[in-house]
Amino acid sequence: MLIINIITRINLGAFRQEFAPHSATNHIRGTLPNILKETEVQEMKQKESNKTNRTKQEFGKPQRKSQPFACQTHAFLPPLGLTIILIIALTINSYGQIETPKPPKVSTFEQVNINQTPTYKTPGENNYQRNNGTAIYENDLKKQQSRQQMIYEIRREAEMANSKTAVSYELPSYGHIPATNHYKSAFSELVEMIDTNYSVQRANFIVENAFYENQGKYESFDNLITQIGQFLIRKMEELNYDQSSNLSKNLILFQFFSDTLKIESKNLEHLPFKYEFDDYMGHNDWANMFVEKLLRTNKGQCHSLPLLYLILAEEIGAEAHLAFSPNHSYIKFQDDNGKWINVELTNGMLTTDAFILQSGYMKAEALQNKIYMQPLTKKQLLSEMMVDLAKGYSIKFGYDEFVEQVIEKAIEIYPANVFAQMVKSDYRTLHFFYVQRQINVPPDRIHEYPKAKELLDKMYEQYEIVDNLGYEEMPLEDYEKWLNSLNEAKQKQESQQMILKLNKSIEFRR
């Protein structure tokens, strides 16, 4: 285990991710209970080179992990990634355990008296006490085979490490799979939308349909949205809302999401959308994050609800924007006096900025770099759509050059898109470890492979970008706690007051 120790220490956390890049609770700045951090309060103790202690600390050290946007997206490692991890974990272990395979010991054979007639037992009576000699022989054979296998593994590794030329520095591509073509065409359609006043409805449909391998029909989706739009406009007429007011339009949308809306004359009714407590990050099924699923089941989360809101806003000509907060997205719109209002669709409430700031994971730098709480422009929204596309691809197939291509484009059109930067960070990490697995050298010798060193530097560079943006990972339990705190009396009251105020200003205009 000594070797592992050295590796982990020099690695500065990077190599360590291999051990658990897929676990859900830790990130660059891990949340594991005993992580060693800057130990300032009582920090600094006398030096003690207790080896076990050290090892423990180093394993507990924070790991950068792919969990960019809990609610919206959880970057899954592809199945390949998992295999890589397993293999690496095994190979690293074997580092410390390499020993010459021992030949089977003769003493393990038991003396068998050939002359003695073997006593056969009726099957079922005692199956475990079979002929000793044969059982032991079979056992030994198995052991020997597994040792052979081990020798083979070790040799293979040694060969890999020695033959520098055979190293592949590119992640294997999934491009040969026919289904990836849907993604490619989806991407090119999204790229064409840049700098145009594109349709959010269409863009979102493209992204989701690529995941469904273009099985969906745009016409039926379009029809459904049009119907809802007509329903909303009819309702506005019934309520005698001013149809030129952005506030009225947004309020009817807000009611559509959070209240039961009825049109008596037509005998139509729409129930409020519900928050999906199960799998709100799309862990089990990525399609759970889709608007299509929200419309099908009437249940959604902070990814699909705001998107549907934007689609419907577009349909009835209201202006609304997406905005981010840690692990979360919500809607911002301006009332007729230009005042910004926050709509929290997961609870069907209006929220104050103060509430969002109180999440506890909002750093001043994040606000100063404008990664949170800013209304997204249409172009920036498109960048976010591309992130969704890249995520869908990585979950369906895996990370390859297509993911990089999409994410680079997303960053190009919106450099402060922290979720795009996070996916890129995942990509860089996987890319480096893919190569590291092949060359299999300790970090202090990484410079012998200039290309690998370059990948490592790029990975660190990307980590730096994410850190400088002021991103801090919010653990899921804290996220849930924060979202649930909306149900506290104080927040509810605030929301009620805001709704009342807005309704009054509408009545005043009427």
Next chain:
Amino acid sequence: MKITLTLILTLLFYQFSVAQTTQENYEIAFEELNCMLNETCESSFKKAVFIVENAYNNNTLDKKYFDKHIQVLTDLAKQLIVSRELIYDFEDKEQVEKYAALFSVMTDTIPIQLDSNQILLYPPFSYDFNDIWGHSDWSNMFVTKLLKTKQGNCHSLPYLYKILADEIGANSHIAVAPNHFYIKHQSKANGWYNKELTSGIFPIDAWLMASGYIHLDAIVNKLYMEALNEKQSIALCMTDLAKGYDRKMGLMADCEFILKCCDTALQYYPHYINGLLLKAETKRKQFDALMEKHYAEYPTDIFYIPEARQLFTEMTELYSQIHELGYRKMPEEMYLDWLVSLKEQRSKYENKNIINFNIKSN
């Protein structure tokens, strides 16, 4: 009668000459700070702080004594770095060790072994709840006062910290909050994090945001919670100089000197809220004086004077700029409540990443 008159005259003359020398002292201090800002001389936060405080004390402070005091604290911090081993595993360990040592020097009681059976307990600096605004005595805000009494406030404590950090080569940044200063550090393990010296706690940003007087715009516009660079820190001193001058001279203060200081500071730190506020208040004072001079009752009464009109526009523009940047006035009573809330709601506002570490005492 004659004697009284002579006495009054002498006193007046004395007063005048004192004002004269004070003015000169402040002019010299201004030049010294200004040369740090325009890079014609070496920039040093320690020196800048001393200049400001010395000017207020009529150049009577002992520079050698001040330097020596700082030296002692610096040596103490260095000793701490050598004698303890920080369990921290990122490449910036050397820096973080310095941060840790400084924090101990400021807030911990440090046992120092004198000989085999004598241990000296070095006491930490503490918060002085008397006169936290320097209302009764402006020098209560000073680092020299902090060194003398070991008690300070949110002005002197972070300043001293910054001075010590510069001395041992640690990267530290002063940050501004409503009516408040604190320290920001960056580490590889935790990114940016805050140090609150008045209570010795590492608060998360939500604590500052919860003060209720930080508008979202104020953060986005970097009015508050921005890690200041060297130039900006000197600009803080420049504004302090103007403020000290204002306090010292009272009615005899020359508004132009204050404005000169503010403008110079704002040139290097355009969104420094205290600088903007002092500038706006001084303009207002000037305008009030004009109104008094012309026996005007309302501002509009003297708008026929072009100078007055211009002054008024400048003043209102400045105030609206301050408002647009996101500034909201925090009442002084609220400040203490907020400061204390950190201790009361420690579990809510403490940065758990920093305090979650393996304690290995020896």
